[in-house]
Amino acid sequence: MKKIYLYGNWKMNLNRGETESFFGDFARELASSQALVAAMGKTLEVAVFPPFTSLAAAGGAIGKMKGATPILGAQNAYFEPKGAFTGEVSLPMLKDAGCTHVILGHSERRAVFGEGDELIAKKLRAALNAGFIPVFCYGETLEEREADKTFDVVSRQLRAALAGLSALETEKIVYAYEPVWAIGTGKSATSAEAQEVCALSKKLVQEQTGRSASLVVLYGGSVKPDNARELLSMDAIDGALVGGASLKADSFLQIYKAYAGI
Ligand code: PEP
Numbered sequence: 001m002k003k004i005y006l007y008g009n010w011k012m013n014l015n016r017g018e019t020e021s022f023f024g025d026f027a028r029e030l031a032s033s034q035a036l037v038a039a040m041g042k043t044l045e046v047a048v049f050p051p052f053t054s055l056a057a058a059g060g061a062i063g064k065m066k067g068a069t070p071i072l073g074a075q076n077a078y079f080e081p082k083g084a085f086t087g088e089v090s091l092p093m094l095k096d097a098g099c100t101h102v103i104l105g106h107s108e109r110r111a112v113f114g115e116g117d118e119l120i121a122k123k124l125r126a127a128l129n130a131g132f133i134p135v136f137c138y139g140e141t142l143e144e145r146e147a148d149k150t151f152d153v154v155s156r157q158l159r160a161a162l163a164g165l166s167a168l169e170t171e172k173i174v175y176a177y178e179p180v181w182a183i184g185t186g187k188s189a190t191s192a193e194a195q196e197v198c199a200l201s202k203k204l205v206q207e208q209t210g211r212s213a214s215l216v217v218l219y220g221g222s223v224k225p226d227n228a229r230e231l232l233s234m235d236a237i238d239g240a241l242v243g244g245a246s247l248k249a250d251s252f253l254q255i256y257k258a259y260a261g262i
Pocket of ligand 1: 178
């Protein structure tokens with residue numbers, strides 16, 4: 001039975017108090033759902049990616065939870081370990097805050113903050129060297145899809161990110177295919193569209209490593225309780241990176257239940 005991944009990217013939302021109340025509801029419900037999931041022999045990995053200022057509150061709440069506790073991750077990091085980089089946060093700092101995962105290459109970092117393939121590749125290498133699991137995001141814009149360039153764009157982004165990495169490093173990454181036109185728009189890719197690019201991603205990475213090891217590829221872009229199950233039913237999709245619907249414990253739990261089939 002394949003392991004299922006449910007990751008929540010909170011973006012610039014939920015302050016400390018809101019984080020505490022999120023976990024108040026989430027922890028109670030998750031514990032009872034987890035018991036059902038375990039009885040069904042399923043494995044569901046949950047991770048949350050709060051903003052930097054809420055990491056301590058999230059870590060504290062996770063520390064009090066029982067059972068398989070959610071993973072704590074950050075939404076970005078700089079590749080240098082420390083120094084004169086005003087406004088940046090390093091990977092050792094994130095490790096110190098309890099993070100094991102870090103999102104890199106998110107389309108909002110690329111579009112709003114001008115991060116390019118080269119910078120993202122540096123961050124990816126630094127994250128792997130620091131022992132993190134990077135959640136590497138990539139995907140095409142609407143313009144690129146309409147111009148039939150999806151495969152070219154995705155191939156370029158993947159090749160640029162993976163250049164120089166060993167096969168083992170490449171297999172540690174969690175890949176998140178997130179078509180830009182589906183992020184925060186309420187308009188998800190169809191399951192067939194998502195399947196096609198997630199399958200292509202696996203093929204590209206496997207060609208690059210020359211190995212057929214299994215890879216984790218998530219789909220992200222307007223995943224909600226009512227489309228989660230359908231997207232997950234596709235064999236190349238291992239789970240979801242969820243933005244808006246991960247901000248409320250209730251909708252995040254509904255996606256968890258849809259994934260678990262409970
Ligand atoms: C995201 O930001 O990674 C994302 C997928 O957002 P949303 O689910 O809101 O589309």
